Amino acid sequence: MRLPSFLQRTATFDHGIHPVYHKETGCLPIRRFPYAPKLFVPLSQHIGKPAIAAVKVGQEVLRGEIIATADGFLSLPIHAPATGVVEAISPIASDSGKMEMAITIRVYEADSQEIKVRNPHELEGLKGKDLALIMQEVGVAGKGGAVFPTHAKLVPPSGAVIDTLLVNGAECEPFLTCDHRIMLERAHDVLTGIKYARRVCGAPRAIIGIEDNKPDAIAALQAALPDDGTVSIKVLETKYPQGAAETMTYAILGREVPVGKRSSAIGVIMNNVMTLAYMGRLLPLGEGMTERVVTIAGPAVARPGNYIVPLGTPLRFLLEWVGARSNASEVILGGPMMGAAVSSLDVPITKGVCGVLAFGKTEVEPQRSYPCIHCGECLSACPKKLNPTQMGLLAAKREFEVMADRFSLGECFECGCCSYVCPSHIPLVQQFRIAKSFLKDKARSA
């Protein structure tokens, strides 16, 4: 239920949940991670076409050098995350569970790992798609969840007028604090990124949305805001999923993204703070994306924190280095609400990985599940105002079409609020995912 605005302390959306946040790593400064002996760099670290390998086995590569080129506009080049030698170009395990092509680099141990290859451009006066094409060379993709190439996301579809660039600094997933640290430590980069992003999308103003559990980050950004008043900060209630595009757009602007449309239809383009911070840092220097900040945490991690991790670092190396406890039995990429458990520790860190969480045996003990008691908790938690109660009952009967036709299954963005609150421990989101992929397969084969 939405409170009248005068009772509302901070901007927010309807429904949602208040999980335990476990944001202890938020007070730890970002530290640099060492180089693993071998890095595994997948050619597809973004949504869109995979990059095309531009190196040969046995070839020496310098850190920052392009090792794979973009295949069209909706694609990204890949830069060597370390100086070393290409050992293989072969399929490896990926976080999706499928095998994917990757370039394996054996890192030169004694190398200083300076960035030696830069390609800066004259940015003055450039805007719109011209600037986007230069952005593409940096190779930045969305750092939040969906790994959409940033330059492509910033270009509005023809005809759309963008009035606001929303910058997502909510970081509503428990455990994750990398965006928090970035806003705190690299406020300047964030604002530089916003400057260039606005030039591409043409938005006259930008609003940064931050949950009110990060007062230090809010203060740091506030101090760095430009004087012309075109960039402002909106403090948001700490509530999950405040950082989802739909909920945040509603919380800040009161606009709902119409069903089946993109947010550009209502004049909004959203980017994540870390994405823009890297864009702001790398674009003026003409450097490529070779690393990212990752939160490594969870009950089974001895030394949790925020680390600058070279892209391609395998999880096994990562967890050994932060001291995974012996009871660790589940490793998740991303946050605990939406992140996926990995099946192999050979999976490398890629551009879209914001967190690595390790849980011990006891924390993942399966709970006894009960029949749906029709309590309606899931319905009261769903930020999309769907009816998970009915959809859950239908899913159990495998009536997937009814779920889609009558209960807007397609609108579910799998935030997990319904499963989180369900006292019967019914895996609702999981059922919805199965239903969706079933319908997708059916549509494809039809």
Place this chain on the structure above:
Amino acid sequence: MTQPIELRAAPHQHSGRDVPTIMRNVVYSMLPICVFSIWQYGLSSAALIFVVTLSCLAAERINNHFSGSVNTLSDWSAAITGIILALTLPPAFPLWMGAVAGFSAIWLGKSIFGGLGQNPFNPALIGRAFVQAAFPTAISTWAPAFAPHRFSEFIPSSLAAPFMSPPDIVLWAKQQGVDAFTGATPLARWKFENISASSMDLLTGNVTASAGETSAILILLCGLYLAFRKFLDWRIPVAVLGSVVLVAWVFHFAQPARYPTPTFVLLSGGLMLGAWFMATDMATSPVTPRGIWLYGALIGILTVVIRYFGGLTEGVMYAILIANAAAPLLDQFSQPRVFGNERDKS
């Protein structure tokens, strides 16, 4: 760490509130009402609550055994049914009839529909409706509160042997020295003699009623506790009680001599217990916001209508049963508006 062995689906966190927690808290919240009832009616009431609850648990267990399902006693839902059912029965209800009520509540009200969460009607009310039909005299035979020897003697009807007619309570009350006892509930006295009980008596429980329906204020407090801890949906009792007051006020305003005050209607009979503990049963109430309000309002309106125009003195039970039947329909016609959808989709 060599390889991750657990591959579980997101979300990897849970609120920690599960079915047994909710049900257990509902049971706790009813304990004060039970204690008050025992204090009022003594041994008879204690034995009734015990026997009815035990028979519900036994019915559930037997059902588990024959259906080969897991043990479902641990979800506490059978215990809730038992306690609520006991509280709606007259305090001196013969114990063997109480056991019949308990078994019929679980078997006819719940098990045949597939158990927890699948029952369309509140099982406690099914049990009560069953014994109301089977034992019409006993279910409307009330007992005097605060009889002097209530902690040492049973009210005689409690111990009636199966299929024998129970002894006369009014006679026993005289022997006990409780003179004012007439054996009629405030609602019956209003209906047949047009005498309204005082609000104070209704609030504190100084009236003739079912075992757990006497003190409106106590039920209110217990219900508020549950609502506050979010173990029941506050919208349901608010809708029920609000619509009762509204409808009763309209009648009273039109014909003050004929219809009682809204306060009397609100505080008398099983309304409080029904609104807080029976209408709120999760399995049998709607889940959509509009559905919930409509459901509550339906119960309120039906309660008043049955009380005023029906042959029965009390209407809450049937009002809830009818609304239970309407719940799936209400849910269907009040689908929430999906976020981002301009038009209502129903």
